[in-house]
Amino acid sequence: MNALQRIAVILWYEWRRALAKKWVIVLIVLAILFEALPFLILSQNMAGILTDVRETMWVAGVLSSQSLFIQIMAIQIAGSSMSEEYEQGTADILLSKPITRVEYLVGKFLGGFLLLSLVEAVTTITGLVLSFVVFGAQRNIQFVPLIFVTVVYATLVFYSLTFMFSEVFRRSNLAMFAGFGVFLVSYFVGSYMFFLQGQFYKDISQLLPTWSAMSLPMSLVIDLNLLPSGWAAFAGGGLGFTAPGDVRLAATIIVVYTVIFVALTYLRFVRSDVTKKAA
């Protein structure tokens, strides 16, 4: 059995573990509802202002779920990934088997991330189908895979951050709380800086973790002319305001954050004891 096969076993295990939990199923159902409701509301009450974007409403649908929902989902999935094994005392059973800690870590990380990708795939397909049903034929659907991959990629910042918290704190609730905390603080500080004038504030806001995570998909949508910038910012900005920007910069910042968080997780995990069930 080689390393890839061992990683695949842990990855499969991670899926089974996550899907055994009711809240994950609830979140997937919510993802579909979250996608469907805005379409229904817009089609009923705001048909007049949608003239320019009727044929690309699928983009707005994908961006709106990405902006908040998928980030929250990333924090939820990553927050319990490592910590639950310590909390429930099941880490012993897995790590006393012929597997390296790196393989275990990679299997866990990829397992949760692929599950998150599946949820995003469900919301993307739902958004696509609903936009056809509610608003008629859609244009530029050849960009669906690219937008999907971009959205999934953009979740890496908060996924890897909360994954790190999950290993460092070894408590699910604490990891999720910390993940949400960073998200909210970064989100609202970024929104505040959006209104401040000056390059300095702009530069600072772009270094905040929420900027790259939320700005990348909307910036790409604007670059590809899939939606007018105002619509893209509205759909992709969530409750606050995130300025679109350079796609490459956002992509790079995501890589940097992810590498840092994964490296810290690795260092903590390989150097520390596997603790028994948390008291």
Next chain:
Amino acid sequence: MVSSLTKYYGEFKALDSVSFTVDKGWVYGYLGPNGAGKTTTIRTMLGLLKPDQGEVQIASVNPSKDPVNALQIVGYAPELPILQAFFTGEQLLDLMGKMFGLSMQERVPKIKKLLELVGLQDWGDKKIGKYSKGMIQRLSVALALIGDPMVLIMDEPTIGMDPEATAHFRNLFANLSKEGKTVFISSHLLDEVQRICTHVGMINKGRIVFSGPISQVLEAFTEKWIVEAELEKVTEEVVSALKSLDCVEDVKVDGNKLMIPLKEKKDSRGEISTEIFNHKGVLLSLNLHKATLEDAYLRAMKGGI
């Protein structure tokens, strides 16, 4: 082989230069009071804990440095195991079989056989969340055996089991040893350890007090064999006669019973009964109390002889 293993939990020294060797085919009982360091030793042996000093080698491989090769031949059943409740017994065995690299063709018959071996054949398709403590313990033993390990490490394997199951597993471990497997058992059940183990290790306050053959520990840590004689009537003549025997160290009278510590660990009931008969004593019963592991253990924990 465990060599100079030292482990701290903060300021607390849980293991203090622990060293012992377990050879192939041994059934090694690891004994010690609560908090002595038994589970810490086992978890360090498996690479779950990082030692501050010393090292462990399983078949010449250090599990901390090369867990894949070291743990490929190890089956481990933890103390009071907590298993993934959302799996069925079969599913968890299947997952662990995959981790040992078993193919589907190997796993299916093996899972069936193991479930039968541990008496869970009717529970394999039920969620583990519905299992009792004893059933989880049985499944844990099956999980330890899925990879056909050469080394079995069991931390209190029969806790929570009924006496029938305890006897069943005692025989199972003895049989595994006969197959050439090395069995390492941490247990509080001294009677059980004395029955099945060839060697014992004793740990107290993080230090190894003794490690070696079970006969040696009985020799080293027990005092006397005692003959208990019950007579119809105890006379001064009988007591004096018994005291004069070479094999007898002393005679203590307790009603119509005589407690006779022997000078050597040798069955001297023949000489004693003859002497009682010769002095017109009527013997109702005569029992020899040999040294037990419990005696040796208690003595070892108090600081030895």
